[in-house]
Amino acid sequence: MNLKYALATAGLMLLGAVSANALPVTIGISTSDNINYTGLLTNTSPDPIDIGADSIFDISNPSNSVVSDSLADDIFNGLTLTGGGGTHSFNFAFDQAVLPNNVFVAVKDLNDNVVGTSVPEPGSVALLVGMTMSGGLFLARRRK
Amino acid sequence: MVLALIAVLAVAGPGLVLAGSPGTSYPKPLYADIIGVFPVCNGGTTQLQLKVKYSDGTESIATSGVTWKAKLGSVDGSGNYTAPAAPATKDLISASYSNGVGSGTANRVITLQDCSI
Numbered sequence: 536m537n538l539k540y541a542l543a544t545a546g547l548m549l550l551g552a553v554s555a556n557a558l559p560v561t562i563g564i565s566t567s568d569n570i571n572y573t574g575l576l577t578n579t580s581p582d583p584i585d586i587g588a589d590s591i592f593d594i595s596n597p598s599n600s601v602v603s604d605s606l607a608d609d610i611f612n613g614l615t616l617t618g619g620g621g622t623h624s625f626n627f628a629f630d631q632a633v634l635p636n637n638v639f640v641a642v643k644d645l646n647d648n649v650v651g652t653s654v655p656e657p658g659s660v661a662l663l664v665g666m667t668m669s670g671g672l673f674l675a676r677r678r679k
Numbered sequence: 680m681v682l683a684l685i686a687v688l689a690v691a692g693p694g695l696v697l698a699g700s701p702g703t704s705y706p707k708p709l710y711a712d713i714i715g716v717f718p719v720c721n722g723g724t725t726q727l728q729l730k731v732k733y734s735d736g737t738e739s740i741a742t743s744g745v746t747w748k749a750k751l752g753s754v755d756g757s758g759n760y761t762a763p764a765a766p767a768t769k770d771l772i773s774a775s776y777s778n779g780v781g782s783g784t785a786n787r788v789i790t791l792q793d794c795s796i
Binding site for chain 2 (some may be wrong): 587588589590591592593594595596598599600601604606607609610613637639641642643647649652
């Protein structure tokens with residue numbers, strides 16, 4: 536029983552940490568050939584966000600190069616994501632194939648804050664763990 | 680006993696060969712940030728640096744493996760940026776980076792201003 540409470544407490548602590556670390560912009564990427572990619576930015580916050588910088592990395596290959604990045608030009612032209620679900624699609628390409636799991640995209644606002652990344656932050660993993668723990672405790676209590 | 684020794688060598692040997700000798704290990708670069716003193720006067724200069732954040736949570740200023748580019752102005756190999764002399768309000772700076780494990784590019788819009796008035 537003490538273990539259940541300990542797990543529940545840990546789960547709630549993790550959930551709290553997640554809510555503090557959540558980023559407002561989600562970034563989805565897709566590809567059909569592992570070279571040409573399409574990305575989609577979605578602003579999940581209620582407020583508009585001006586994008587001032589982007590970064591695209593292949594975290595598996597030191598000799599790969601980003602040969603095109605339409606997001607950079609979009610940012611140069613003054614990209615603003617409207618609040619409440621505003622989206623923006625963009626394209627980028629590498630000169631060598633790279634698996635989607637090894638592509639990391641990040642965007643920053645005009646104040647140099649990272650507002651979105653394409654892979655789960657540590658907090659997102661904590662969210663999953665926390666929800667699992669809390670769900671387990673709920674089921675255990677119902678069985679009593 | 681001899682068979683056991685042969686079995687251990689058969690399993691461990693290829694692994695040791697594949698692993699090779701210990702060399703330089705790099706963390707994976709997740710994203711990079713172009714930093715400098717902004718805004719820049721039209722025709723003025725600033726020293727650019729690339730701050731890279733890695734998969735192990737560390738971040739550092741890249742001292743090698745960086746290639747710079749600017750849409751309107753110019754950047755030399757050391758990151759010395761010169762803004763266009765013609766009036767402009769912004770420029771796009773790009774940096775390509777590689778560290779032995781990963782590679783990528785970072786872009787940032789910087790503000791330019793007319794300092795003659």
